[in-house]
Amino acid sequence: MEEQDEKKFVKDICRRDVDFSQWYIDVIRKAELADYAPVRGCMVIRPYGYAIWELLRDALDERIKATGHENAYFPLLIPESFLAKEAEHTEGFTPQVAWVTQGGTEVLEERLALRPTSEAIICQMYAKWIRSWRDLPVLINQWANIVRWEKVTRLFLRTTEFLWQEGHTAHRTDDEAREEALKILELYGDFMNEILAIPVYKGVKTDRERFPGALQTYTVEALMPDGRALQTGTSHNLGQHFAKVFDITYLEEDNKLHYVWQTSWGVTTRLIGALIMVHGDDAGLKLPPRVAPVQAVVVPITFEKTKEDVLAKAHALADELEVAGLRAKLDDRDEYKPGWKFNEWELRGAPLRLELGPKDVEKGVVTAVRRDTREKTAVPRDKIAAWAKDTLEAIQGDMLAAASAYLKENTKTVDNHDDFYLLFEGRPGFVRAPWCGETPCEDQIADETGATIRFIPLEPEDARGKDCAGCGGKAKVWAYFAKAY
RNA sequence: GGGGGCGUAGCGCAGGUCGGCAGCGCGUCUGCUUUGGGAGCAGAAGGUCGGAGGUUCAAAUCCUCUCGCCCCCA
Numbered sequence: 001m002e003e004q005d006e007k008k009f010v011k012d013i014c015r016r017d018v019d020f021s022q023w024y025i026d027v028i029r030k031a032e033l034a035d036y037a038p039v040r041g042c043m044v045i046r047p048y049g050y051a052i053w054e055l056l057r058d059a060l061d062e063r064i065k066a067t068g069h070e071n072a073y074f075p076l077l078i079p080e081s082f083l084a085k086e087a088e089h090t091e092g093f094t095p096q097v098a099w100v101t102q103g104g105t106e107v108l109e110e111r112l113a114l115r116p117t118s119e120a121i122i123c124q125m126y127a128k129w130i131r132s133w134r135d136l137p138v139l140i141n142q143w144a145n146i147v148r149w150e151k152v153t154r155l156f157l158r159t160t161e162f163l164w165q166e167g168h169t170a171h172r173t174d175d176e177a178r179e180e181a182l183k184i185l186e187l188y189g190d191f192m193n194e195i196l197a198i199p200v201y202k203g204v205k206t207d208r209e210r211f212p213g214a215l216q217t218y219t220v221e222a223l224m225p226d227g228r229a230l231q232t233g234t235s236h237n238l239g240q241h242f243a244k245v246f247d248i249t250y251l252e253e254d255n256k257l258h259y260v261w262q263t264s265w266g267v268t269t270r271l272i273g274a275l276i277m278v279h280g281d282d283a284g285l286k287l288p289p290r291v292a293p294v295q296a297v298v299v300p301i302t303f304e305k306t307k308e309d310v311l312a313k314a315h316a317l318a319d320e321l322e323v324a325g326l327r328a329k330l331d332d333r334d335e336y337k338p339g340w341k342f343n344e345w346e347l348r349g350a351p352l353r354l355e356l357g358p359k360d361v362e363k364g365v366v367t368a369v370r371r372d373t374r375e376k377t378a379v380p381r382d383k384i385a386a387w388a389k390d391t392l393e394a395i396q397g398d399m400l401a402a403a404s405a406y407l408k409e410n411t412k413t414v415d416n417h418d419d420f421y422l423l424f425e426g427r428p429g430f431v432r433a434p435w436c437g438e439t440p441c442e443d444q445i446a447d448e449t450g451a452t453i454r455f456i457p458l459e460p461e462d463a464r465g466k467d468c469a470g471c472g473g474k475a476k477v478w479a480y481f482a483k484a485y
Numbered sequence: 486g487g488g489g490g491c492g493u494a495g496c497g498c499a500g501g502u503c504g505g506c507a508g509c510g511c512g513u514c515u516g517c518u519u520u521g522g523g524a525g526c527a528g529a530a531g532g533u534c535g536g537a538g539g540u541u542c543a544a545a546u547c548c549u550c551u552c553g554c555c556c557c558c559a
Contacts, residue, residue: 021556040554151486153555301521339522346522357521367521450559 013347015282020226021154027276028155031285031348041153041160045269048348051293052272053163057143059195059290060165060267063187069139069167074121076145077112082120085245089119092212096148098160114147119213119238119264122168123246130170130250130260137180138170146268156273157230157485164268170248170260174239177261178216181237182458184265185218188233196271197288197400198222198278199407200232201430201480203455208442214264215239221454221480223407224277227427229454229482232274235265278403285349286371288399289392294350295327296388299341301357314356317366317384321354324385326392346371351395352388372399411480420469420481424449430482434475436468445470451481 013030014022028034033049036042045053061071077100084090093116100112115121126138147161167184171177185202192198205217214236222232242248243259252258279286289295298321300314314330321328329350331341338355345353355367365378368387372395379387410429414420420433435441435453446452461478468475 025556036554038553152557299521303520307520334520337520337522337524339520339524342522344523355521359521447559 013282013284016225016280023280023282024273024277025155027280027284027347033272033276033285034155036155039160041150043155043159045163048293049272052275052287052291053269055291055293056195056271057165060191061141061143063191064141064165064167067183067187069141069169071142072140073142073144074118074125076115078115078118078121080111080113082124083113085120086213086242088241089213093117093148096150098147098149115144116146116148117264117266118142118144118166119168119242120246123242123248123262126168126170126260127246127248130248132250133172133252135250136170136172136260137176139167139180140169141165141167154273154485156276157270162269164266166264166266169263170243171262172250172252172258172260174261177239177263178237181216181218181235181263181265184235184263185220185233185458188220188235188265188267192220192222192232192271193400195288195290196275196278197290197396197403198232198274199400199404201407201455201457203457203480205234205455206439206442206453206479208439209452209454211236211264213238213241215241218458219455221430221482222274222278223410223429223482224274224485225406226277227410227429227483229430229484230270230274230277231454231484232271233265233267236263238262238264279399280349283343284347286399287349287351289351289396292349292351293327294329294345294348295392296321296329296352296354297341297345297350298328298330298354298356299338299345300330300332301338301355301360303358306358306361310356310358310361313361317354317356317381321385321388324389326385326388342369351392354384354388370395372402414469415466417467417469417472421449424451424481424483427483430454430480432478432480433469434463434466435477435479436471436473437476438471438473441468441471441473445481450483452484453479454482454484455480 013026016023031048032046034043034045037044097116098114100114101108130136130138143165145161145163150158150160153159169180171180189200189202192200200220200222202218202220205219209217211217211234216237218235219231220233222230224230240259240261242262248260249257250260275287275291276285279288298314298318300310302310311332314332318328318330331345342353349371351371353369353371355369360367363378364381366381366384368377368379369375370391411432412423412428413432414423415434420431423431431451442453456477456479463475463478466475467473
C-alpha cells in the first residue's frame, strides 16, 4: 500500500533503480531544467534550470571575489597559432576543438578556434600586461561559454557547449601559485558542501589524469548514486609551462627578468548534473534550499464558497515570506488541482510546500510539507515565516548529512589485488587501495576494470609495505579509485 | 573507437512486410461542472509523414542517395 502510494505520486519518470540514466534524463525534461537543442550535442538551459545556475553562480562568484579575484572577459575566438604554442596543451585539446574557417564570404588566413579553455588567449594578454613584480599577483576570473566537440554527450554532464567559470592567475613564486591552487580547491570544496550540499573528496590527479600542460592538477570529486564518481571541479598549478611559451616575464626586485608562476581553475554547469543525481529521488528533483529558485511554494486549496478568502490569505502568506527574505511563490493557477501541483512542485524540487485551505484558515495554521522527508506539520500562521526560515536551514543541513553518509558508506578500503578486482566487477563507489605509482599499472587497471584513480589525498597516505592492488608490485601510496563519468 | 535505435500534429507513438481517405494517446483551445495527492463531460483546432531523387494511375509505405538526433559499450 505504502509503495503503491509512492508510485502514484509521479508518472512519467523512470524509477531510479530500473534505469538510472533514463531517470536522470526524465527528471531534467519533466522538471523543465533543459531540453535538447536542434544542434548536435547541444542543450537549451530552460528558465528553471538557468535560475539554479544563476543562484549557484552568484554564490560562487561572491566567494571568488571575497578571496581577491576580479572578473573579466576574454574573446570566444582563439587564433590557431596561440593554441598551438604549448605542445602538451595542444595535443590534449585538438581532438575536441571546433574551428571557424570563414568570415562572411571570406576564407580566413588563420583558422580561429572556439575556445575549449582560455589559457592561450589569456596568457597572450598577460604577457602584455605583466611588467613588474608590482603587477603581481594577477587574479582574474571569467564566466564564459566553452565549446568542446565531444563524441558522446549527456545533458549537463557533457555537452558540446557549456557554461563555466575559469580563473587564471599569475604569481611571483612557485609556492604562491601552489597556495593559490590549493586555496581555490578549498573554496570549491566549501562551496559544494555549504551551498550545494554535496560532500566531496579533495585530492591530486595522477599524471594520467592531469590537465594537459599543468604541473599538477587538484580535483574535487563527488559520488553519484549509481556508484560512479563525478569530478565537480579542478584547480591546476600550471608552473611555468605557459609562462615560458607565451613569454610572460616580469622584472623582479633584483632587476632580473623572471617567468611568472600560474594557476587555472574551473567549475561548470556540470554541477547542476551533480545536484540532480546526488539529491534526487523517484519523485524527481530535490533541491538544497540555497540553490532552489522556489524555496517555498504556497498552494491554496480552494472551494467555491471560500475561494476568494483563501486566495487572498495565500497571497498575503506568499508576500510575507518574500518580505522575510525567502524565495516564495504562490501557485494560484486555476486550471490545476492541488494534487497536480503537489506532484509538480515535488518533481521540480521545491524544498517546502505550504498548503493553505479553509480548514487551515479556520485553525489558524499552515500545512507545511518538507520535500526531503515529506513530513507534514501544522504550523501556526503567525510563526510561519520564522519556521520556514529555520526549516530551510535544517533541510540544507540534513541533505548534506544524508549525502555525506552515502559517500562514507560507499568508500571502501581494500589492500590486495583479488579483493580490488572483485569489487570492481560492480560499481562500488570509491575504493581506497595501495598503488605503486606507475602509469602503466594505472592504464592496465583502467583497461581491466574500467576504474581510474580519481585522486591521491592531499596528505598522501604511506602504503609502503603493501602490495599494489593493480600489479602486485611494491606499493607507495593509497589511491582512491572509482568508475567515473 | 565499436554497437544499436529513431525521425509521422506541441509531446509520446501506431501505420510500413501486403502502395489506395493521415491515425491513436497525452497535451492545447472553448464551455459547463469541479478543486485537501496528477478531475469529469461536451465540442474544436492542429500535418511539407526529416530532405532530395526514382518506380507507379497512386508513395508515410517500395528503391537510391542524403541530413539529423538519441542510447549503450570501451
